[in-house]
Amino acid sequence: MESVSESPKERPELPLVTIYNHTGNSFYGNLLKYNATEGLLILAEIENSEVSLQYISTAGIQNLRIHQSSKYLWTLSDGNLAFFLENNQAPSNLELKALVQKKSELLSQEANKPIRLNLDQGQELTALNRFQFKVIIELLTDAILEICKDPLGKEALSESISTVQIGIAKESESIKLEGGKLLIQIPFKNPNKPDINQNKLQTIIESLL
Secondary structure (H helix, E strand, O other): OHHHHOOOOOOOOOOEEEEEEOOOOEEEEEEEEEEOOOOEEEEEEEEOOEEEEEEEEHHHEEEEEEOOHHHHHHHHOOOOOHHHOOOOOOOOHHHHHHHHHHHHHHHHHHHOOOOEEEEOOOOOOOHHHHHHHHHHHHHHHHHHHHHHOOHHHHHHHHHHOOEEEEEEEOOOOEEEEEOOEEEEEEEOOEOOEOOOOHHHHHHHHHHHO
């Protein structure tokens, strides 16, 4: 479900599963929703434009099979199986470069001044590095866009920041503003999740303006 919620696609690939209950019956379809509080999950059989839904109580589940599970092992392993990341979620070097350019243009438009994004990298990026840079770029963009929604925040940001340098920290986060350059270093204790959320990042940036 985490993979589905974070997918940039309008129609994400839903996990295809077979569920067996205590009576020996099986249910097959795409995992559409899971609610641990209500003890309920919803499977969808999708064929062209037709969708059939099955509501299943989790209390009776004895076994679960995830089909074509390689694409989900990165998430299921909390990011430890980086071998499965390359073909699923990590952008290529060219895609990462294009993302930096796209977000630079978006932030410049919102702030009404040129804002350039730079990646702090001293070596060839691994698939994990490219994934983590992508996560930080998206996180930073969302935080700055929220700041720009407030006219005062937008004015302060446009007066203070012209360049943002993004890096991956080894231990603790570091966010500084030096002479118009916002320096951001974000750590990943869990390889696929940054150690800071959007609200905290936004609050720190606002305190520096």
